Amino acid sequence: DQQVKQNSPSLSVQEGRISILNCDYTNSMFDYFLWYKKYPAEGPTFLISISSIKDKNEDGRFTVFLNKSAKHLSLHIVPSQPGDSAVYFCAAETSYDKVIFGPGTSLSVIP
């Protein structure tokens, strides 16, 4: 039973437009939510995070929104660039160090 879900396996967006990646979770015990970006045959790299007590966090072109009542978060990338093409993983962390990842969404930004 997946505790962190990313229901869109893939997403294609035109360069310059907004990319919206979604994530749903089932466990209310998660303290933090993080987004990681991954290229093939490499380890994921951290992108942005949000505390469970916040509803928005912004870092440059990247913004993460958290709707705790709906157990839903989303990552917005504006404007999207071809270099953003990668697999994006949503992850959730508990206070006792357990970190669970979603299945990922493959983003393609078309020039």
Next chain:
Amino acid sequence: DGGITQSPKYLFRKEGQNVTLSCEQNLNHDAMYWYRQDPGQGLRLIYYSQIVNDFQKGDIAEGYSVSREKKESFPLTVTSAQKNPTAFYLCASKQRSGGAGANVLTFGAGSRLTVL
């Protein structure tokens, strides 16, 4: 430079053999993790360790074993009991939770295991 080193990068194993994947970090992180990646499955947690000489099972621990005798090392053994071991294995580390913010995982480059 601080980081995580995984070895070997590629490994081939015959059915019925055990194999050990190495993970070493020089980041002075307390917590270490092993994940497995399969196509369409994302990263699934195998084992994690919050402190030396202690570790917890993740969601798919069956057929795997770990040890944490030193802070900087967290080797993963894939045993013959693992039914489908062919996958990409990722090791990661971070500071323990409880600080002022989320503690970011640092990942190694991964080890690809193929069972022949």
